[in-house]
Amino acid sequence: MFRMLLWKEWQENRWKLLFCGVASVVFTVMLFRIRIVPDFSNCMLISLVQMFVVPVVYSLDIFSGEVSNRTIHLLFKIPAPRWMIFFSKYLVSALGMALIFVVTGVLMELLAHGRETRMLFLLKTNLLCGAAGLFLFTWFCVFGCQSRSEAGSLVAMFGVFIGWGIAFFWATVCEVTWATPFAPYSLTGLTESGPVVAIFLQSLVSVAVLAIACHRYVSIRRYL
């Protein structure tokens, strides 16, 4: 059943993979060929834009699409537990996002090979931004799993961006060092230093966040 759900989500969401993948590849090729700024700046620019845009694209209708298309009734009548439905959606989104970042990172490495940066530096930077994007998307799941419209999902996603922006700003400016690794944005600046601790902490938090999101999704009542 889980494989069927994954297949359904893949069918419904592959346009996002194509859209974000093609846009990322096109802009990466363009910016790395015209080289108006150094390669690392190009990498940061693309990675940061991806970090915000890719989760937005995936969050648009991953949950609300079922409501706006009125398919949620049918989906919930499938003989599969709701947590499985939730995780099939999350997994397809997470894998799609990861694939986009890996492809872009590898492309950056190939285009900039032997030019300005050391080997795998751009890939690492891009993947860390990707990890930050994934953690932001995970947080979105808590607030957006019950949204009924794309606009609602968009507002929830922007809310997560801004919310973590506030937390990160507070942690940085007020020098609250223990809080900084918990902010997904902190990963973007950890290419040189070790990101392992921050990733581990955020993974732990993400598991908890996913559990809450799953619980909220499972307890949906009002649409039925």
Add this chain to the structure above:
Amino acid sequence: MRTAAIIHQQICQLRWHLLACLGLIMLLPIEEAAVNMHAGAGFHSIGMAVAAIMFSPLLAGLIACANVQGDLSEKRYIFWRSKPASVKKLMALKFFVGLVLALAVTACPIVFAVVSSALCGKDLDDPPLKYYVPIPIIVAVMTYSLCFGCNVLVRNTARSWLIGMLLAGFVLVFPFMLPLGFKDIVSDVGLRAWGFYPATILVISVAAFVFALYAAQHDWHLKTNLRGLLWAGTGLVFLMLILFSSQVANIRVLDEKEVEIESGWRPFSLDKVEGKPIFQGRSYVNSNESNISLDRFIDKSHPGITRRLRRRTGNRYLRIYPEAGGLYKKAGDDLYVLIIHSYHRREKKNNIYEKLYLRNYKLTSGSWKQANELDLSDCLTGETNYLRVAMRLIDNTLVVCVKNSFVVVDVTDPAEPKQIDKKLDVLSGIKSLRYEDRQREFSIPLVPVEQISAEERIKLSIDLRYRFSYLDNDIYESSIVDVHDGKFAFFPVSEQDVARFDVLRWDEEKVYCRFASARPFTILEGMTGTSYSGYSTLVEDGRLYCHGSNTLLVFDVRSSSRIRKLGHFVRMDCHIDDMSILDDSNILLSARWTVSSKGGRSRERKKFVYLLKNPE
């Protein structure tokens, strides 16, 4: 058609979106203001207000989509299409009401920043607002128009927003791919350049608006699952990529030469004698248009002028100025180098400077031999625990500045340098340029060295004032002053920007200057460390060259209205030691590569000399 009623209806329709966008855009500035207030700096925000404005194009697109979708959803659409209203007028009205509201949302952080800063007595002309605000506003107008047009066609909020953003991104990047000579994001693209780029953005906005009117009039509706649009768009973009994306704005590497590593560490200097570069005081650098070669004139058994000296004798320590290289002078076939040596002892963690010598060395059968020395110890006046030294060789006259004193030496015969003037405690101290200096005319004391021309005096005065930093010792082979058509300008580089100051006039005692313009470093340059490139700067033939640890930036500084970045050279893991501009305008760069081994302890070092094409 009741215009006022429609405007009212539009505002009511958008009120929740506006409030949401307002909340999103104002949260960070308000947080910054709260943090500032908590720190006792008053309830004001500038940095986060600027950051929030960067998001305004995204929110403007969102407002545009919400604006159109409200009346183009299936049921409402049928309703208002059945009314005797002019479609074009209605859509135009919707467009402008939404645009005004979107701009009002965008303006909120700016107004907040300006008002809160004014109330807290902060400077309203703080650079970030002025530099970073205009372009996002214009881009917001474009994203609004594009999203509006897309939504009229696609009639799906989220997908219209995405397509609109994708198109906006493409419009922003595409002009750089055309052969228009765009090289600098700030100067060529920034609003103050008022050129092709902002015009393109505005034209695209107008075109999107006209398209939206036309699409609404003819009831175009693209029922899409994005697939067709995606592939058509992708094909178009790739076609354009193949056709146009060949412009390269970085500095081209013409040749790269790895230099043999010898034991011991010292900076790898590039000096010049009669236009010919000397690498590390050991080799001439021969170069042509495409390659370089090193011609060593020192025997391998003699490592060089500075390393062969003992740094410590008893409790006295030796310092060498310059740490790298020296001032080279030719007399016939003989090559000399002029160097300053200071001796100090250590007392309670302080260095107490006791002796100072100007020494000259002659290249004799493959090694440097000391030829002569001048005792300059009487220049060590005032506090003895710090020392600043600078030298400049102007034809046959050497000016040595020690703390606030100077000595003029005739080196017509470099084997026998003759002291021709010495003045103690006549130089004014160093000064850093502050933001207030940009608001008013200010003066710099002219150095009282009568043996050199007025032009050289002005250059030396400015360099001593703004390059002669507190504990930094430098030898001035180069200058930050540009002289063109009898006009002087100088270009200090800070973490925020590259500034241009014009010399207005001068008299026997002072040089009068005024701020002319500045090229700010972008947020991205700040994030990636490119902006901290003011490590070493020089101006030559209307170009400013500045390098940091691993980045070289070249700016065109001849125009009085703008400073324009021409190119960059970046090597990660690299430490740029020195640079030199060759007679054919190519750039010579010496750098060290330090690579950690697998264990992370031992470090492999490589030395490189780069020949770079000066960007056009």
